[in-house]
Amino acid sequence: MPWEAAIDALALAMALWLRPWRLLTPRTVRSPLGPQRLASPLLTPLLATLVLLPWLWALPTLMAMPLQLQWSGACLVVLMLGWPLAVPVLIAVGVIACLLSPAMGWGDALGAITWQGVVPATLALGLGALVRHYTGTRPFVYVLGRAFLGTVACLFVAGALSQWAGHLLPSVEQGLSLVARWLMAWGDGFVTGMLAAIFVAFKPEWLATWSDRLYLHPPEGPDGG
Template sequence: MFLEAALALLALSLSLLCRPWRMLGSRPGPGGMQDPVLSPLLTPLFASLVLLPWVWALPALHQMPLQLHWSGAPLVVLLIGWPLAVPVLLAVGAIAFALAPALDVSEALGMVVWQGLVPATLAMLWGAAMRRWCWHNIFVFILLRGFFGTVLCLFVASLLGQWAGHVLPNINEDLSRMARWLMAWADGVTTGMLTAVFVVFRPRWVATWSDAIYLQPPRSPEN
């Protein structure tokens, strides 16, 4: 529990240093400063606070031989950015803890860290690497960041959580790794699909998306 508390406190401290609340401030509307418009990121933020707690609490609300976990943390990072995602994921964990009386404090903290903060941080680092070393294209953003990046980050985070002692009940180690790999793919398919939908129809909901970066016109061949 000490490791999870230290990681959560470190992530929250770093996110607050970035002053994420600035992303939610009002912006000038069509009429200038006299007609401010609320940040479009409020929609995915409130959606995360409403939907994710039930998803996280679901394994503790029913009894099954294999508890299926869905994270959604990489999607939250894509939508509202890592600095804002950290306090949101902490709030999601607190709400899930309130919804599931079967969870104790150590289990809830482990869920927040290994199901939320760690994959979110890995997704942020993966996205920075993709922007730095990969070509800028809408399909690269959707496939490498939304789909494959989610699978990779969640699988690595789940293995780290297993190493830290958060194991799947009644499942041996080898089968547990296979189950975590399959659950990461389920998360990746959902995140990739929603990323594609939001980039096309609601790009203002995706804080990590930029038309200027990923929709650059093709360069003309040099003579």
């Protein structure tokens, strides 16, 4: 639909205005051998997204299934790359998914980009800002509230909006489609929360929205400094 293309174009223009490529700039670190230039740590999750996520988006059209399980991954991409970089990456994911699946037309790809990519990613950005404003920077809230429950909420709202826009689930009655979208949102939320917890513990540099200085700072006060 033309207005879906307008949503994606507006989001892409705003994302590019923020110059997200700066996040991929190599960084200089000090070592016993002198300063060294290292590639951005976000390059790994970016490439992994471009390799893996298109197959998951194309899976419903590559395999004949009674219920087409729609996987988004947009909220996880926002946590890893940040919204400005996530938007062009998710648009590229939709284009690649269309090229991978002959059964996916460009109209289907546009719908996937909008309702599985741009809209839930933007909702995740807004919800993340609200969570941080009202609860502060707490690791538990980041993993449970933003990565897990926040993903469920954002994907269900995006799925409900897509249904309102006319994108119905095949082989599912209209009265049950919202239930199906609610259940699929929980699957996305479980995986996003689990991976976010793993990355916080072992690969925090893969999360552009995480900062040890903010989330692991010592408590303020007479005893905390």
